[in-house]
Amino acid sequence: MLGQATRTSASFPRQVLPTGMEPAEALRGKARRRLESHMGKETAALFDRCGRERDFVGGEALARCEDPGDAVYIVLEGVVGLYAEAPSEPRDVLGYCYSGDLIAPARLGVAWSFDATALTSGRLLVLSLQELRDRGDGTLAWALLEAACAELSRRTARLRGYWFLPVKARLATFLFEMDEGIGQRTDRGLEVDLPMFRDEIAIYLGTRTETICRILTGWKDRGLIVMDSPRKLVIPDGARLRAEAFA
Amino acid sequence: MLGQATRTSASFPRQVLPTGMEPAEALRGKARRRLESHMGKETAALFDRCGRERDFVGGEALARCEDPGDAVYIVLEGVVGLYAEAPSEPRDVLGYCYSGDLIAPARLGVAWSFDATALTSGRLLVLSLQELRDRGDGTLAWALLEAACAELSRRTARLRGYWFLPVKARLATFLFEMDEGIGQRTDRGLEVDLPMFRDEIAIYLGTRTETICRILTGWKDRGLIVMDSPRKLVIPDGARLRAEAFA
DNA sequence: CGAAAATTTGAGCACGATCAATATGTGTGG
DNA sequence: CCACACATATTGATCGTGCTCAAATTTTCG
Known part of the structure; x- marks a missing residue:
């Protein structure tokens, strides 16, 4: 692919991208289903209890490369794009996250190491690491580990899935x-x-x-x-x- | 890429692949350096304390798709290949893991959901989930989460890194x-x-x-x-x- | 409505896929 | 230790997908 290519420039995201509002109930149901299918009912409930919900709009920066990665996100609704740091454009798209997906900093508590930008409006569950650590709740850490492992596998599959396709x-x-x-x-x-x-x-x-x-x-x-x-x-x-x- | 391709068959790994032995000390040093650069000295030490070392030889199956994923591995030496389940050949290569890399089941305690096979001889740190859970040690869970997040980012970068290259x-x-x-x-x-x-x-x-x-x-x-x-x-x-x- | 951004279309060609044949290992038994 | 058979690697010839560069178009937004 791109056999003879030298990428030229482009820059993302370039503007706020309002996408039509969607039937809230349907999506809530959808989000919940995806969430539970990804991590099981109990875990989803646990996250619900411990996290703080945050709404976002298209174009909003949810995490920046250099920011301390002091939280973990779980997408509830909407689409979030992950972009590689790139001093010079174009920025590489690392992947897209949908409801149920986990967005975790590359180095916990240190830096995200990538940019996360909302592509649509949506909702996020924010799990603050500091808070969670202070609680000293082992259960939650295990649940997060579980989610991270699942995300690792999902991400790999998604990326490799494209590999051989025309x-x-x-x-x-x-x-x-x-x-x-x-x-x-x-x-x-x-x-x-x-x-x-x-x-x-x-x-x-x-x-x-x-x-x-x-x-x-x-x-x-x-x-x-x-x-x-x-x-x-x-x-x-x-x-x-x-x-x-x-x- | 593979614009006109329909993949034909191949099957991996097909045989034990003895690779020449290597100077143990040099590798130990190398492994340790990678480990620490990936997760920090303290965390590496923590894992060392909690895990059990296991040697492997080229061709050895370290995890099978259907096996319960009741452990997490950290590669110390050697190369481990991760392969997608594939009822019919060819099996897709999900990626390779080197010293310092984390190999975690897609669904903790349930199933690996991929095959991990040693490509060379080497050494692995095995962290049994059951044991760790029983200890109720939150610190360790956090450390593992950290490692998983790092692995997620590393894996993504490695895969995406190839994307645009001829x-x-x-x-x-x-x-x-x-x-x-x-x-x-x-x-x-x-x-x-x-x-x-x-x-x-x-x-x-x-x-x-x-x-x-x-x-x-x-x-x-x-x-x-x-x-x-x-x-x-x-x-x-x-x-x-x-x-x-x-x- | 006009300018800028984004998308679409066109013509030509290079990279890498395909299919088929040959060569080089590599392991087996005589 | 050689000869065979099979697995792996290499080479050749041809051709299609998708890249390139360049020029319209259409959308979007001020």
């Missing part, structure tokens, strides 16, 4: 990943409001903006997707798109 | 990664005994065996590397190789 399949996979996080089922199909630009998608998928465009256009022309606007996609038939992308 | 650069990066783990400085340069076959490297790097061969041959012809045997490489001048690969 770009078309990567893009489809990405769309479904986004859909799981912030998609909605309507009578038109799966509606996904992409919370980022084409070039950020390209970086995440290890390809170029133009390629993303071409593929999306191709799909649009064949009715596999509908583009209300460049950022508002509708997938009338997920199975058909998947079949086509992996053909 | 295959040549990936292969060079891989060689240096291996060198860091098991390489030796001699008067001939950096000596690296690859503990896996060409096709496993190809899978790890998201390319094909033939491509790996062509690149290595190219480098050999230009004196950038010496191949004592297909698996025994010498890099006379690391800087030169790096420059060439990233040119």
